[in-house]
Amino acid sequence: MKIYVDGDAFPNLLKPILLKQIERLRIETIAVANKKISIGKSKYVSYMIVEAGADEADHKIVEMVQVGDMVITADIPLADRIISKNAHALDHRGELYSVDNIKQYLAMRNLMEKIRESGEITKGPKAFGVKDAQSFANQLNAFLSKYKKN
Numbered sequence: 001m002k003i004y005v006d007g008d009a010f011p012n013l014l015k016p017i018l019l020k021q022i023e024r025l026r027i028e029t030i031a032v033a034n035k036k037i038s039i040g041k042s043k044y045v046s047y048m049i050v051e052a053g054a055d056e057a058d059h060k061i062v063e064m065v066q067v068g069d070m071v072i073t074a075d076i077p078l079a080d081r082i083i084s085k086n087a088h089a090l091d092h093r094g095e096l097y098s099v100d101n102i103k104q105y106l107a108m109r110n111l112m113e114k115i116r117e118s119g120e121i122t123k124g125p126k127a128f129g130v131k132d133a134q135s136f137a138n139q140l141n142a143f144l145s146k147y148k149k150n
Contacts, residue, residue: 094135
């Protein structure tokens with residue numbers, strides 16, 4: 001299993017959490033973004049910069065991901081594409097997307113987008129905080145513990 005990080009909007013609070021797990025379990029990790037980012041120094045982490053563009057990082061991740069890999073992203077359409085390739089997707093707030101829930105998340109995202117396009121002013125997501133980072137850490141640890149057993 002490899003971990004792919006959709007790095008364009010990866011929260012700084014999560015970087016040490018992820019790096020600790022990568023080092024502990026020696027998991028090859030690739031951070032993909034359209035600008036230089038850093039999760040931290042590790043022989044298990046590599047960085048890939050893609051061309052600037054709305055979904056260039058997403059396209060590259062989908063191209064590279066294999067069955068059983070993990071993608072960390074807050075991008076629901078990307079998560080949907082990952083799930084369809086029988087890989088795993090984890091949100092920055094600790095939501096593990098699955099075949100059972102991804103279509104519901106995608107439908108809600110699309111509905112909110114249509115509402116915004118109609119001129120309605122909607123609230124964005126709440127600010128990312130320590131509780132979100134803890135939820136991410138807990139879900140990542142649970143997933144990787146299960147993966148390690150298998």
